[in-house]
Amino acid sequence: DAGVIQSPRHEVTEMGQEVTLRCKPISGHDYLFWYRQTMMRGLELLIYFNNNVPIDDSGMPEDRFSAKMPNASFSTLKIQPSEPRDSAVYFCASSLGLAPHEQYFGPGTRLTVT
Amino acid sequence: QKEVEQNSGPLSVPEGAIASLNCTYSDRGSQSFFWYRQYSGKSPELIMFIYSNGDKEDGRFTAQLNKASQYVSLLIRDSQPSDSATYLCAVTLSGYSTLTFGKGTMLLVSP
Numbered sequence: 627d628a629g630v631i632q633s634p635r636h637e638v639t640e641m642g643q644e645v646t647l648r649c650k651p652i653s654g655h656d657y658l659f660w661y662r663q664t665m666m667r668g669l670e671l672l673i674y675f676n677n678n679v680p681i682d683d684s685g686m687p688e689d690r691f692s693a694k695m696p697n698a699s700f701s702t703l704k705i706q707p708s709e710p711r712d713s714a715v716y717f718c719a720s721s722l723g724l725a726p727h728e729q730y731f732g733p734g735t736r737l738t739v740t
Numbered sequence: 741q742k743e744v745e746q747n748s749g750p751l752s753v754p755e756g757a758i759a760s761l762n763c764t765y766s767d768r769g770s771q772s773f774f775w776y777r778q779y780s781g782k783s784p785e786l787i788m789f790i791y792s793n794g795d796k797e798d799g800r801f802t803a804q805l806n807k808a809s810q811y812v813s814l815l816i817r818d819s820q821p822s823d824s825a826t827y828l829c830a831v832t833l834s835g836y837s838t839l840t841f842g843k844g845t846m847l848l849v850s851p
Contacts, residue, residue, distance in 0.1 A: 659838075668843035669784070669828065682838070717783055725832040725839055726772050726791075731783035 630732035632718050638738045644706040647735045650699055651720030659729060660693055660703050661717040669717070675701065708739045744842035746829055752848045759816040761845050763829030766810070773805055773812045774839065776828040784828055787814070819849045 631650040639645055651658045659674040673683040678695045686693070690709070695701040705712055715736050719729040743766040753759045763773075772791050776784040790796045790803040790812065802815040812831075816823055826846045830839040 669841040671838055671840075674838060724837055725774070726789055728786050729839065731785070734783055 630718055630720050630730055632716075632732035632735050634735060635733060636736050636738075638740065639708055640740055641709055642707045643739075644704065645708045645712075645737060645739075647703040647705075647716050647718075647737070649701045649703070649718030649732060651701070651718070652730055653699070655720035655722055655730075657721045657723060657727075657729075658695060658701050659719040659721075660701070661719065661731075663715045663717060663734075664713075672703070705737075708737075710739045713737055713739050744829055744831055744840050746827075746842035746845045748843060749846040750848045751845055752850065753819050755819060755821060755849055755851050757819050757849075759819045759823065759847055759849070761814040761816075761827050761829075761847065762811060763813065763842055764811045765829075765831050767831070767833060768807075768810065769833050770810075770831040772832045773803070774830040774832075775801075775803060775812075775814045776830060776841075778826045778828055778844065780825070787827075816847075819847075821849050821851050823847060824849045 633648045656677055660672040661669050663669045672685045673693045674681055675695045693703045715734045717734045718732045721727045721729045745764045774789040775787045777787050778784045788798050788803050790805045793805050793807050796803045800817045804813045826844040828844045829842040
């Protein structure tokens, strides 16, 4: 298996623009997680899905953030409009279940908003 | 506010020494504990997890859990330069739950 795939790997955009991050989980994994990592706040869970259904989005910082999972092999995290404080590394992870099942992380998308 | 605290480091140890990484957590209901390793510019990867008080060994790694004192530690024996990375502690509240991560401790192993 290729592991969790994320695109793009790097994204540089201007404040106010829409940003869409993409994720393909490992085939057969029922859970998908979106995380954000910054030096100040560490690794934070934004939202997670079970069988394509959003279960907990309490970590989504603002209404500017939205996530979808239209099918078992694809998810998006959208930021509209983007702001400089959204600059971070965004990770997608998938697993067969909640902990203690191991979460497998994608390579991340480094987002820079100028 | 449930918190997971780690010293940011860097923790510097010479090659061959034992590296000791510590983590404390605020929620007494926390039930499972995980250590992830993250190389610079890479994604986190699971090293090991522990549920019960005491020690759990896996190769050069030993996780230690003390629920009464609310801390979990990771010992790395015979440290190698390739162990240089940031180590993230993560906990769950219940048996099956999402992970809450600490900010990580940077470990530097010098040859």
